[in-house]
Amino acid sequence: MKYIIAIALLCGILYSCKKVEEVRYQAADNVYFNLLSDTTKQIHTDSIVYSFALFPDKAVDTVFLPVRISGSRIKTDRKFKIEVVDSATTAVAGVHYKPLDESYTMPADSGITRVPVILLNTDPELVNKTVRIKFNLVATPDFQVDYRQWDTLHVIFSNRLEKPLWWNIWIGELGVYSRVKHELFIRVSGTTELPATNSDGTIIPKVLYFTRRFKAFLADPVQWVKDNPDAGYIITPADNGNYYFYSPANPDKKYLLELNPADNRYYFRDENGNRIV
Template identity: 60%
Template sequence: MKKILITGVFGLVCFSACEKAVEQVYTSPDNIYFDFNDPENENERIDSIGYSFALYPEKGTDTVYLPVRITGMRKSVDRAFRITVIDTSTTAVAGVHYKALEPEYIMPADSGQVKVPVILYGTDALLLEQSVRIKFRLASTADFAVTNHSYDTAKVIFSNRLEQPVWWNVWAGELGAYSRVKHELFIRTSGTTEMPATPSGEVVPMALFYSRTFRSFLNDPFAWVAANPGKGYTIAQDGTGKYEFFSISNPDKTYPLELNPADNKYYFMDENGNRII
């Protein structure tokens, strides 16, 4: 009988402890945070997104997404949260480089996460010279608190220019001297956005295919356009009798062609005024 009594008291204590633990979980305020993960290292947190319109010549505008997650309980109703722009850490201009944020965003019913769209504009000439950034901060609402300040900010850094990649020097014998305009044309016509950084026997044939496709384009861009109608590019006169190469879906981004009378060939010019060969 004594043993039974002790067991009963012990069970009551355990029940009370469990009941208290459950109460603590359920009464905690629901929070939100930015849930970025490094795609190359799941254990490493990142807080920014990088983007270049130069990689996507057919686009004058594009959308990146900020991942927002809750801590707390999912609920069967829509709930509102806010994202603000930290002006002192932002160099992009709303309406020029990105669409202004909405007053609030919705965490859908029964959801624990949502991706918030940020619409970027790539037409400003400044983006050809430098990157701009937007820094965001989550803000509390009646539905969500923001208490983890290590995870309440995020950045989007973007431009319309490229930087010389490591692999360019590896294949310089095929590609020639680097320029940003040449790099852009390579991406538009070769069939790839990058080349292997190490020229092993397995990758050389494919790398040579890409580089020689590009060389063929430079040698006769008119023939390349005619042979690749599905690529979405054209060459047209600019109204003064000169020619321009551009994506049909983004005609504002053009690459002028200049005739060289010495060999009667057309050449693109790089950002320094040199012929691209």
Template identity: 45%
Template sequence: MKQTILFLLVASALFSCGEVEIDRYETSDNIYFDFDDEETSDRDSVVFSFAYTPEKVSDTVYLPVRISGLRVSHDRLFKLTVLEDSLSTATPGLHYKPLEDFYMIPADSGTLRVPVILYNQDTLLQDKSVAVHFMLVPTEDFVTALPYGVYAKLVFSSRLEKPDWWAGVESVFMDYSRTKHQLYLISIGNIPLIMEGANIPYNLFIMDKFRRFLIDPFTWVQSNPDYQIDTIVDDQEYVLFSKANPTTLRFKIRWDNDAKRYYFIDENNSKVLFN
């Protein structure tokens, strides 16, 4: 009898409730920078260099952004701005293309890679790095209330650094200079020289190819039409440059009367030497 009464009470409660409306917590969706740990060691920064592509006048770096919230069936806008402080040393128009007023998260999407176009036209980038500091700001579609991912930093240059493999061939390559390194990159490519085992014959071939380029860049240019040599002083001084980037990628060539040959001249106004 007790079980029957309990059953009737439960059934009565269920049928009397009807449809219950549950209030949903409404809040604005957030947007934040979402860097991949495998691509950058810092959660808020990207480092870029034109050093290994010096012939390029521009390149594009992408800043990954992601929403925290629901995807919707219409496009939404967010805003990215540059912090004009002492930490942002890059100059818009000279070092990078100014940002757009707004960027769009497409309908049914939760991510976007924001393109930042960098320029390689300032020769000072061969000696120093510049930085741009970004900040996401709220819009009608997104807020930036998360305690992370609001700020991002981009550091870039065209400065070369001495590679680890250089020490293993220093008896042939001699003293390091960024000019010598750049000349190696444009004539050979980014090929590390590891003088071990089966690599040795091929690397000796590479060294000889580089040596012939340094001795006679005039012949090299004939088979490399992307580059050009112009006269500075008749029969005494010339300049080798990339037709694609004639402003920043320039190498002086000077006649040495004692050696009866031409030498490239490095950033220290010294001869580029090679055994």
């Protein structure tokens, strides 16, 4: 009798197991902007800063908006859309950038793509002003846009130097930012940019090489030019015991080097008239 009861209970358990259905959570696939200021810590940022002043020979250049999916990769292409938010955009389509496409493709079996944005250096006023474009991801039948903190991205650009994100990272070495100081850094440091993170100890010696080269220049520009003849810069006399620092290849762009009698040192001045230290 006990044997029959045991068999009956086992059959009941097996039957009830067949009736249990697997429950899975199915979230819609999403797209978001995946622009990182620190790749090691996966820290997101919402702005790309660009200047044609770094590339004086270019009339056109391209920046890329990184778009990533949250969800499943599939074996077919899918479409997503990006729109320009007119109320937060000062750049003019066709003047400062080429208009966007109607939609963009997330390739099959891929979880990330880069959308090209073509910037134009045809407006002479870009020397005096900075313009911006605000981009916003838009839902499509293929993708939702549920990550609201990462659904917008800005491109900020001009034909003058803009304060880069890495300047604040290394402000202890570089000091207070100014455009003139930035220009001088590019001309004498040996690099146009520094890493956007200080969390990697292996890069610090290289960064210190660039920043200390720059500091040596600011401390004594005359001696620096003598010690670095291959850099291609010269210093020539100006009025009142001052000097000009410039490249013979571009003599129209000169930096005035003024003597400060109080400490008998020479200083450059920034766009606001402050001494650069």
